[in-house]
Amino acid sequence: MHLDVALSTLVHLLTTPQLLFLMTIAVPMGIFFGSTPGLGGKLGLVLLIPIVFGMPALTGAVFLCAMHAVVHTGGSIPSILVGVPGDGPAAATVLDGYAMTKKGLAGRALGASFGASTVGGLLGAVFLGLSLSILEPMILMFSPAEFFLLALLGITFIAMLSGNNFLKGLISGFFGLMVAFIGLDPSTGDERYTFGQLFLWDGVSIIVSVLSMFAIPEMISLGVKGRSFDPAVAAAAAGKSEFVARAAAEPVSPPARPMKVKVSYAQIWEGMWDVVVHKWLVLRCALLVAAIGVIPGLGGDAAAWMAYGHTVQSSKNPETFGTGRVEGVIGAETGSCAKEAGSLLPTLFFGVPGSSGMAIMLGAFLMLGLQPGPTMLTEHLDIVWSLIWALAIANVICVIMLVAAAPWIAKLGSVKAGFLIPYVIVLALLGCYIYGGNWQNLVLIAVMGSIGYMFKRHDWPRAPFVIGVILGPIAEDSLLKSLALGGIGFFFRPISMVLVALIIGSIAFYIYRSRKPALNKAAAVKQDLGKPEVKHA
């Protein structure tokens, strides 16, 4: 199992000052790019390529991998503190992470997020290393039929993520699917719902969808209510920490100063300990996502949401997700980070990028003189292992840096609402523009942002919408390809049948679950909140 190569490359990485230095500066860069909406790892990689150009192959590749590994961790910071997702997967973190901040649990959310990202990234790297030999047959087993069924499985999560608003959630999900259909039809090349606008030919980008559903409504809501704490929500969690009780007592009259988010290290450790408590969830999510990430064609966004969906589905009380369940943060973050490790594999071995970030990496590898392909396994095993270790080490460096800086980072959560709103709106609009390059996206976000605000205002679940937007194109594209390649018979292959069974099982499970008495729900929620009080220093 290449143990000797694995160990020697690790030692080399840890004992070469130049490499350590580069990994250490790559991490803050990754965090910066990840935390700015729309910039994302892709652009970061492109901008770093000229810097990396003259370096020897190993050095350059390690630097880029290290930066890319922590982008999602960076994205979790604004997601949790301000409710602004940096990219598609980050929106899953917003759902419960931001809710936790509103309950006064920002520190715990951050700790859980950092811990989960690191562990997820590490597990993904381990999975990568272990599966090197069985990789090729595994990738080749998945065809468009399986992609379609995987996408369908993800779509069934819409029901799961609707909480108590099943009908609204379903409509939200269907709305997401309809938005996904905007663009050129893959089977005929005809324009659908584009109304002559060229910028819509490629559809509505995930950044626009996610920012208009989460960031904009949050900012508008902040402007209306004047505070990030919702006293009702805080009162419900009263007894958990002293300053939440104080918040509950404050009158509702904007523009009130929001409560200072005092984040102590104790809270952060508590969050990280949560990751240990939920270790099986972390393991399951990491494996699920790394496996999906390995298969090019499903995409990184889908993988991260599948992890979140699985988290919700496997919990005792799915309908409480979105109100601040720490498992939600853990599942989402493990998912986002593990997928990057997974998608490294097809990039290296087939020259087929497993995600859009990997597409850039591929270009960078070629530029550095690395030829992706089966020869990587035979001639450049040391480079492969070095990259795997780089992913792991970068995650460790990242968590150390973030935990150390956490109290200062958390101050972001207590910035006065009035200051935050205009900055975030400009940043969100900027992110959409940078990502898509067309000013018309700004008008689109105005329209969708308004709808997003109304969704938030009237309790329409927004997570199903994101699932629809992400999985819709994959589902349609795969379905058409499957039918073109093999007709209906394509779906009767072994793996397809397993997936069909999973889908039916998933739906059945949900129906069975929704019959449980409400009492169980109250008991489980109490159990979650009834953890030992952490004394604040």
Added chain:
Amino acid sequence: MLKRLLAISAVALAATAPAHAADNNIFNGKTITYIVATAPGGGYDTYGRLTVRYMQKYLPGSRFVVKNVPGAGHIVGANTISAARPDGLTIGTFNTGLVYDQLLKRPGVRFDLNKMSWIGKASNDTRALVVSKKSPYKSFDEILNSKTPVKFAASGIGSAAYIETRILQDALHVPIQIVPGYDGNEAELAMLRNEVVAQIGTANSLEQFVNNGGGYFALTISETNDLPMVPKASQYAKDDRAKKLVALVSTLSHIGRLTVGPPGMPPAQLAALREALMASLKDPGFLAEAKKLDLPIVPASGAEVEALIKQILNQGTDTVAYLNHAAS
């Protein structure tokens, strides 16, 4: 005596001055935006970013900024370049395949390649057919003579690869079942999974796949000499329709990684840009970097590209009719 010496020196100096002295200081202190019609990363972006670094060197005092304007298969970027002010401060690159979009009068096209200011091109775009090693077909002839339709992967409907696949199907009567929707390298993966047999693409992009043993070059549609041992499509073109369409594809293949500006650029600016581009494409440093990036460089001047484009776009109506038939 001195006067005569001075006179002789003056004449000698004048004689050694370059014949077409474009004023390369014309962009001193100016910022030139180079528009790439794709998202960051990928072939066009890489070529573009490399090119501007060297053009900057040959236009002293200038600053180049790369702007990505993706969308609608390069059409948005091309529209943007075309609509820009023709003062030489906005130029860019897009897929040569947009020629098809103009010939087919695709909605959304707001550029006229005939009128744009051509600055030069960096490479060839040799179109070739790659067949999977896992398929039962060992040569193009076997595919041609197949009794059942052969599955070809293609990118989106309306893309250059799709149109060229249709040309093979329609004009060369190859029994093809096109499966569209494979973007980027997905088609190669599909070939490895034995879902499809073949795909048409740029020879340089597919080279690695072939070298790794995934497939072989079965046919080249271009008359360029990038793939000398591979049979040429022109051998199989029997009738007027086939000959004209293959000639169209072949001529287009000579223009890859183009650089162009909006219509109506003043001659001084255009000359300066053309000269700077050619100098860049021949610069030893540039060539070394390009080699390292595995980017083949086959330069041609703006004047040559302009002539080729005009030749392509002024095809007879019969060719356009053939193309319309193939693309429908």
Added chain:
Amino acid sequence: MLEGRILISGIMFAIFLAAVGFALTYAPDARLLPLTVGIPGLILTAVQLVKELREQHPEKIDPRDFPREVRMLGWFFLFVGGLVLFGFIKAGPVLVASYLYFAGKEKWYVCLIAGAVVAGILYGVFEWFLGLPLFEGLVFQWIYG
């Protein structure tokens, strides 16, 4: 006055109605999936709309919220309009400073500083450091374009 919850249900119903309507004009292959999703969606939104209309015990709305919502949405559209017309670097700082002054009721010098910081970030980080040209705004495109 139309309650928000009825409005959003109505909007969703209208969206699905329009989507199905347009889908029917597309080619058979192109309209397959939009109709598969659109028609059930239309039914669901109709059910939801009826449910809202017949709601006996609607949620309590704070009457102070409505004018604030209108104001906030107005600011949002102003931001979008400003950025689209005048670009990020010029409109960004002005919009941020204006919001802080008028809506946030901050002191004028605080607004100016905030505006300057925004300008600094937009220009310094994005245009200068990252080399990413930002949108100049339709007005300036028209003047200089």
